[in-house]
Amino acid sequence: MGKTLAQAVSSYNVTINDNTLTSTGKPEASSVKFDITTLTAGNLSAVELLLVDLVTAIDDIQIGNTAKTSIVLQETIVSDERAASQLAQRENKLMLRYHDATTPAWKYTRSIPCFDLTTLPDGSEFLDLTTGVGAALKAAFEAVVVSFNDASHTVILDSAQFVGRNT
Numbered sequence: 001m002g003k004t005l006a007q008a009v010s011s012y013n014v015t016i017n018d019n020t021l022t023s024t025g026k027p028e029a030s031s032v033k034f035d036i037t038t039l040t041a042g043n044l045s046a047v048e049l050l051l052v053d054l055v056t057a058i059d060d061i062q063i064g065n066t067a068k069t070s071i072v073l074q075e076t077i078v079s080d081e082r083a084a085s086q087l088a089q090r091e092n093k094l095m096l097r098y099h100d101a102t103t104p105a106w107k108y109t110r111s112i113p114c115f116d117l118t119t120l121p122d123g124s125e126f127l128d129l130t131t132g133v134g135a136a137l138k139a140a141f142e143a144v145v146v147s148f149n150d151a152s153h154t155v156i157l158d159s160a161q162f163v164g165r166n167t
Helices: 043-062 132-144
Strands: 010-021 028-036 065-071 074-079 093-100 108-114 153-161
Touching: 010 043, 028 043, 028 065, 028 108, 028 132, 043 065, 043 132, 132 153
Parallel strands: none
Antiparallel strands: 010 028, 010 065, 065 074, 093 108, 093 153
16 A cells, blocks of 8 residues: 655745736736645744745746735735736746655646746856855745645755746
8 A cells, every 4th residue: 555645735826917918908827836834823924934035036036026925725915917027928937846855756846937037047048046046046945845745845946947838
């Protein structure tokens, strides 16, 4: 019989508006969800502090307009406005590749929309995770995101790559 895994039950979600308006006059939006440390009364304040770092790191690598964030049952509408920059397009995504620190075979991806391409090193499609906004993203991500398959496992962010539409 297989081992029963403790799946992540808590998550952080962010919706980002790009610069394109739909036929209804609202901006196009994309969302990304991260499985995070399971929230309890005892750790809520600490996890929220860690999420501030993750939010800041995400904001530093995308140029869209953060529209909405949610943490499990708590949802906050941040903005329903379109992004100011014409370059803020939901198709410009930063694909995060990461794995379970305990079980490296468990690999995951998440894509953050409206990626700011100016944060890339010259001649590369990969964000440098060792310095600047890349290092901040890696540190904030690894501090709060957990394995989808087992919420007791931390994760390691392996790479952050600019990708286009439908990823």
